[in-house]
Amino acid sequence: MKIETQVVHAGDRKRGDGGAVPSTTPIHLATTYFYESTAQLDRVFGQEEEGHTYSRYSNPTNEALETLVTALEGGFGSLATASGMAALQIAFQAALLERPHRVLAANAIYGSTVKMAEQLFMPFGVDFSYVDICDLDAVERAIADKQPGCVFMESVSNPLLRVGRIDKVAELARAAGAALVVDSTFATPLLVRPLEFGANMVVHSATKYLAGHGDVLGGMVVCDEEHYETVRTLARVAGPVLGPFESYLTMRGIKTLAVRFERQCENAKVLAERLATHPCVERVYYCGDPVHPDACAIKHLFTPGMYGGILSFEIKGADKAGVMAFMDRLKMIVAGTSLGDVHTLLLYPTIASHRDISPKMRERMGIRENLVRVAAGIEAVEDILADLDAALSTACAKAG
């Protein structure tokens, strides 16, 4: 089945309870389950027979979502978690469990992932170092130097939209015995499928494109065969699993992922083209830019003709106050945080996603004070443009 069909059908049972149409997977709120006999309960607990025992271990609604996302990413199995950060934590722990406690991470990633490294892993002796993941010679040298147990990258980096060669990084990691974990939140399986390029685990903030409507906090870890049992065991003991209601909403969101994402990609393309010639815009970052520094990787990894629904741009002459005033003037676009929703979202990394990291680190990542990120929604693109244009023109006039 093509991915546009999988989003609608994968994970569904053939016939729902009481003959219900299968695409409305029920929300199973029960935390415990009945058995014919204690002997059967014993078999299910012992994993000799399929079934559910307790919702921290598994749940039928979560299982349907996990089956769906596993199919979309081409994985062996997956875990639905309470947030994208919980998914990252589990993935790092699974990667490092039987490997050296050293992570080599891309140097331009989501700010909270850097914070997680500093506050959750480094205090327990895990070493984190950073490398330009788009410079394969530098990656090779860093792997030889650091001997990491885990290499980490985002399939499309946040917020500068750099794209590293997942396939080449996977080869280098595998040769050194390290696991490759890829955060593919920005890409979705419609744009890139990292497991097909050799990654061991793919992480999503399901809060974003997968759920897609700004009403769910969730995450996914999609695994190869080697890491699946470890991921499930870690979840069983730590318990950061997704609630069944959120699972239901995420599945319901995924049914329309293909049509939403296609429209978001189209809108982002138009926005990037128009903003590139806007007098108040200094520079646009967009994966479809013909002179994108990672154009070769994009051609190799991305679904042909798609470049994602996100772009970032720098406002000419704007300081922090100028950017904030620009945001205040937006009327329709939601200026806050997050991405991947049906409505267009604008984020200011300096005060949001990358707020908690030092200005020096931000500078090293190339995130300037006048940079904003736009996650295109599914509205009419003329309305998005008109909102941006009105707010920008005032910003420009103010900057002189």
Ligand SMILES: Cc1ncc(COP(=O)(O)O)c(C=O)c1O
């Ligand atoms: C790339 C990326 N990864 C992970 C996360 C964390 O996801 P969550 O907020 O669902 O915990 C985010 C959130 O913005 C993100 O942008």
